[in-house]
Structures are given as structure tokens and as C-alpha cells.
Amino acid sequence: MADTKIGFGFYHHMLNDDGYRFARQCGATHAVVHLVDYFHKGYQNDNHPDNQPVGDSDGWGRAGATRHLWTYNSLTRIREDMAKHGLTLYALENFDPADWYDVLLGGQKRDEQLEVLKGIIRDAGRAGIPVIGYNFSIAGVAGRIQGAFARGGARSVGADGGEHTPIPNGMVWNMWYDPNARSGTVPQSDEDTLWARLEYFLNAVLPVAEEAGVRLAAHPDDPPFASVRQQPRLVYTHDRYQKLLDLVPSSSNALEFCLGTLQEMQDGDIYETIERHVGAGQVAYIHLRNVVGKVPKYHEVFLDEGELDVVRVMKLLDRLGYEGVVIPDHTPLMDCTAPWHSGMAYAMGYIRALKQCIQNP
Numbered sequence: 104m105a106d107t108k109i110g111f112g113f114y115h116h117m118l119n120d121d122g123y124r125f126a127r128q129c130g131a132t133h134a135v136v137h138l139v140d141y142f143h144k145g146y147q148n149d150n151h152p153d154n155q156p157v158g159d160s161d162g163w164g165r166a167g168a169t170r171h172l173w174t175y176n177s178l179t180r181i182r183e184d185m186a187k188h189g190l191t192l193y194a195l196e197n198f199d200p201a202d203w204y205d206v207l208l209g210g211q212k213r214d215e216q217l218e219v220l221k222g223i224i225r226d227a228g229r230a231g232i233p234v235i236g237y238n239f240s241i242a243g244v245a246g247r248i249q250g251a252f253a254r255g256g257a258r259s260v261g262a263d264g265g266e267h268t269p270i271p272n273g274m275v276w277n278m279w280y281d282p283n284a285r286s287g288t289v290p291q292s293d294e295d296t297l298w299a300r301l302e303y304f305l306n307a308v309l310p311v312a313e314e315a316g317v318r319l320a321a322h323p324d325d326p327p328f329a330s331v332r333q334q335p336r337l338v339y340t341h342d343r344y345q346k347l348l349d350l351v352p353s354s355s356n357a358l359e360f361c362l363g364t365l366q367e368m369q370d371g372d373i374y375e376t377i378e379r380h381v382g383a384g385q386v387a388y389i390h391l392r393n394v395v396g397k398v399p400k401y402h403e404v405f406l407d408e409g410e411l412d413v414v415r416v417m418k419l420l421d422r423l424g425y426e427g428v429v430i431p432d433h434t435p436l437m438d439c440t441a442p443w444h445s446g447m448a449y450a451m452g453y454i455r456a457l458k459q460c461i462q463n464p
């Protein structure tokens with residue numbers, strides 16, 4: 104019987120004792136941490152402050168507000184605080200755009216910023232954090248819509264055709280790294296150029312990651328359109344995940360395996376894709392959520408109501424001997440005084456129940 108670990112994803116503002124207690128109470132044993140404050144000096148429209156970041160063409164917030172947290176001492180403190188609550192800090196999710204905008208854009212500061220990323224990877228390894236998730240994307244998670252898409256009219260997100268307005272200068276990955284940038288828009292790139300930038304990044308950081316005992320785990324493009332805001336995407340089909348792994352072979356070249364995003368893609372059999380990558384040990388951790396539809400039109404729903412057969416997924420993970428971490432990804436917001444927490448608690452309970460059913464058939 105595989106011991107699949109149930110984890111919990113913490114946004115930056117949830118890194119406190121209350122947040123850790125809530126996750127433990129939901130049954131989490133492992134933690135995935137977002138250190139980036141996605142909404143610093145930004146505005147949230149009508150988004151709930153606990154919800155996943157959503158926004159309009161003006162992006163989320165200003166990058167770089169929490170760069171002081173990316174040090175050996177700070178990472179160690181977070182890991183120790185979590186351990187007091189019975190949680191194992193398993194992964195950091197997403198680099199701060201302030202630390203790597205020119206890596207993504209192929210700009211002049213690229214090599215300088217790669218040295219910063221190498222330092223972060225070394226510090227994470229030394230602090231005992233085995234995984235860093237990243238999303239190599241110019242537009243980032245942009246161009247989604249919000250609405251009462253989930254059961255009972257619960258608010259969630261989706262896509263309907265994507266977003267085509269060009270990205271203003273000073274913005275990358277849907278955040279502002281230079282709000283005073285000259286006017287104009289980010290020059291259009293193409294897919295081959297973006298793959299070459301990813302290869303340059305992987306060649307630079309993977310040897311450091313191997314030595315540090317850290318796996319770099321790639322999230323696919325959410326939403327998985329071939330282009331967003333007139334910029335190319337990398338992993339918007341199932342096949343392209345294999346391409347990413349083959350680009351620079353390394354034990355540290357791994358996947359942040361987002362089943363929701365994979366389900367939204369037009370090609371591929373998701374159960375075969377799970378067999379292929381989980382079976383080959385390439386998955387560092389799993390984002391679990393459900394969805395109805397595929398690009399260009401889909402929406403996110405509760406775990407037990409979408410087109411992804413989550414029962415089959417959990418059984419498959421067990422059969423493949425997956426002992427890594429699964430976290431609920433996004434959740435629809437439930438109508439009550441704690442919309443995000445209720446949605447997450449519901450997802451956690453559902454995953455834990457499936458795990459118990461599989462372990463005690």
C-alpha cells in the first residue's frame with residue numbers, strides 16, 4: 104500500500120500558527136509554501152483575500168515584497184515553526200518575479216539573476232526543503248474569468264477564449280517588477296525562443312540543485328492556451344511535459360504535476376500521462392483539483408463534480424506506489440464566513456476519505 108502524503112498549500116499570509124493548526128486539523132502532514140506576496144500594493148477586485156490570486160489585465164501586485172524570506176535562516180525558521188505543529192515543509196512554490204524577470208524575458212540581468220536563484224536553491228537544500236516548484240512563463244496565470252461556476256453557485260475561475268491584450272513593460276508573470284518602466288509593451292516572443300530560455304535556465308540551475316538535494320518541479324501553463332497576452336507558452340499540451348524533461352535530463356528536473364491544468368488541455372489521456380510520469384518517478388508533487396471543459400472554455404469545480412475521475416486518480420497513484428505529496432490546488436469559494444477555508448477543508452476531507460477507503464478496502 105503506497106503511503107501517498109496529503110499536503111496543504113499555504114499562501115504567504117497564512118504562514119502563522121493559525122494557518123498551521125488549520126492545515127493539521129484538515130489532516131495535512133506536509134506543506135507547500137508560497138513565499139511570494141502576490142497582491143502586494145495591488146488590488147483584488149472583488150476577490151476574497153484568502154483566495155487563489157485572480158485579477159484583470161493590470162496583473163496581481165508588485166513583485167519583491169517578501170524577498171527577505173528567501174534566506175537559509177528564514178526558511179529554517181518556517182520549517183521549524185511548521186514542525187512544531189506536525190507539518191513537514193516539503194516544497195516552496197514559485198520564484199518571485201523580482202528575482203528572475205530577466206531569466207523569463209531573456210534580458211540583460213539574466214546571468215546575475217541566475218546567481219540569485221542558485222543561492223536560493225542552495226539555501227533551500229541546506230534548510231532541508233527538497234523541492235522548489237516553478238512556472239516558466241511570461242504571462243503567468245493570466246486571462247481567467249470568475250463566476251458562479253461550481254455546484255450550488257460557488258464562485259470559482261475558468262477560461263473563455265483567453266486574454267490577448269499585450270503585457271505592459273515592467274510586468275512579467277502577471278506581477279509588476281518595475282511599475283515605473285517606460286510605456287509600451289513587452290516585445291512579442293515565439294515558442295522556440297522561450298524553450299531556449301528555459302534550457303538556459305535549466306542548464307544553469309540543475310547542477311546546483313542536484314548538489315543541494317533539491318528537485319525543481321515545473322508547473323504546466325495555467326490556463327493551457329498556446330499563447331496568452333500575445334506571448335508563447337511552454338507546457339500547454341501533455342506531450343510538452345515530456346519535452347521539458349528531455350530538454351535537460353537530470354534527477355533534479357521534475358514536475359509539479361497539476362492535474363487540473365492537464366485536464367484542461369485539449370490533447371492527451373490524463374490517466375496515461377499519470378502512469379507515464381508518476382511511474383517514472385518524475386513527479387515531485389501533485390496539484391489536485393477538478394474541472395469541467397477544456398480550453399478554450401472550461402471552469403474549475405469541486406473535487407467530486409468535475410470530468411476528472413478523482414477516485415480513479417487516487418487508486419492509480421496507489422497502484423503506482425506514489426509516496427510523494429498531493430495537495431488540493433484551488434478551491435471554489437463556499438458561501439459562508441470562511442469561503443476559502445471551507446472549500447479547502449472540504450477538499451482535504453474528500454482526499455483523506457479516498458485515501459482511507461483505498462487503504463482499507
Ligand SMILES: [Mn+2]
Pocket residue numbers: 322325361362363364390432
Ligand atoms: Mn496547479
